[in-house]
Amino acid sequence: MTVRIENQTGFFITQNGEEIRLCPDVTIITDGAKAMSAVDIDGQRIYITEAEADALTVAGAVDGRRHLKATDSDSVI
Secondary structure (H helix, E strand, O other): OOEEEEEEEEEEEOOOOOEEEEEOOOOOEEEEEOOOEEEOOOOOOEOHHHHHHHHHHHHOEEOOOOOOOOOOOOOOO
């Protein structure tokens, strides 16, 4: 999916070209199992890139993301 920001409103463009308009009060979350940012819209979880998440927060979305910490000893973190 693609995210487009226009006049402080976010739009998701689906694979079939449908456009979903979001209110500025959408909340971006972190899906810990997938280690990805996402937005829940009408019961559907849409995964987005960090750049898209940042753009949505600038447009007024609530940033509900949380930092994940790697616990594997092979991690570079």
